[in-house]
Amino acid sequence: MGPFCKHIVDAINLNLKRMVSYAVLSKGKSLPVSLGLIGFEVSILPLAIYYDVLNSFWRKRGLAVLDEDFIDMEYTPVFKVKATDIPTGEFNSIPVAKYRSRISNLLKKEEWEEANKEFILIRAELEKRELIYPLLNHFLESAHRCVALTVIWAQKCKGSTTLLKHFYQYRRWLVWWQMVGLEGALILDYISWPLRKNGLLILTQDVPAIPVPKLNDNGEIN
Numbered sequence: 681m682g683p684f685c686k687h688i689v690d691a692i693n694l695n696l697k698r699m700v701s702y703a704v705l706s707k708g709k710s711l712p713v714s715l716g717l718i719g720f721e722v723s724i725l726p727l728a729i730y731y732d733v734l735n736s737f738w739r740k741r742g743l744a745v746l747d748e749d750f751i752d753m754e755y756t757p758v759f760k761v762k763a764t765d766i767p768t769g770e771f772n773s774i775p776v777a778k779y780r781s782r783i784s785n786l787l788k789k790e791e792w793e794e795a796n797k798e799f800i801l802i803r804a805e806l807e808k809r810e811l812i813y814p815l816l817n818h819f820l821e822s823a824h825r826c827v828a829l830t831v832i833w834a835q836k837c838k839g840s841t842t843l844l845k846h847f848y849q850y851r852r853w854l855v856w857w858q859m860v861g862l863e864g865a866l867i868l869d870y871i872s873w874p875l876r877k878n879g880l881l882i883l884t885q886d887v888p889a890i891p892v893p894k895l896n897d898n899g900e901i902n
Contacts, residue, residue: 682732685725687750692721694753695886702882705761706875710882713872717815717883720864727857734850743847745833749826749854755888762879767811771873774806774816776862783823783859787852792831795855796895799824812873814884815865821890823858826851828893 681689699714735746779802786795803820810817830851837844872882 682728682735683747683750684728684731684735687753688721688724688728690753691887692718694756695721698759698882698886701759702880706880706882710872710875710880713868713875713882716868716871717886720861720868724861731854738847738850741843742836743833745829745851746854748829749822751888751890753888757885757888760881760885763876763881763884765811766879767876767884769809769812771812771870774813774866776816776859776866779820780856780859780862783827784856787827787848787855790848792827792834792848793895795827796824796831799827799892811876811884813866813869814876814887815869816862818887818890819858819861819865821892823855825890825892826855826858828895830855831895832893 695714695718699711699718702710702714731746735744738744738746782798782802783795786792786798799820803817803824806813806817806820830848834844834847837847868883872880875882876884
């Protein structure tokens with residue numbers, strides 16, 4: 681099983697186990713969120729299989745960056761029955777389509793370093809409201825990591841313009857597909873918001889934190 685499929689299958693298994701616990705704690709009110717999340721993950725599996733197959737092509741060329749894209753689900757927070765820090769604030773709509781458009785336009789022009797900086801700005805806008813939008817934040821972190829890793833690994837293609845072009849195209853579509861899920865993530869955050877305001881940690885504790893490499897102006901790790 682490739683890295684993308686493994687990540688999705690592990691996530692499905694984790695959320696199937698936690699679905700029952702959340703349902704007991706919420707008297708069944710959490711089931712739409714759990715089923716929505718698991719359905720979301722199942723729908724991603726064909727895409728994961730496709731990218732795992734492509735990864736074998738890039739691995740032969742020393743560019744198996746997909747192996748680094750996903751954080752192992754073993755780093756997901758330990759299950760807690762109730763939050764000690766209840767999130768506050770209002771759930772407002774987030775212009776995720778504009779986020780996707782801003783990033784996509786930069787990647788079409790192969791401005792990966794600029795796309796990385798744009799992600800930093802986008803995520804800074806949501807930094808104080810991460811507890812309100814945990815799944816949306818997870819998707820943004822994942823896409824951001826993908827962009828940053830692309831900048832780093834592209835250094836290996838500098839001897840071949842053709843290889844670099846194909847590598848950028850391959851990575852651009854991976855980022856795009858991740859950002860297609862932003863609306864779905866926002867919907868699940870919205871549905872789960874009343875439960876999370878009452879202390880249920882659904883979604884908040886069900887995804888691992890995703891570290892993003894910090895790059896300098898030369899596209900190298902600081």
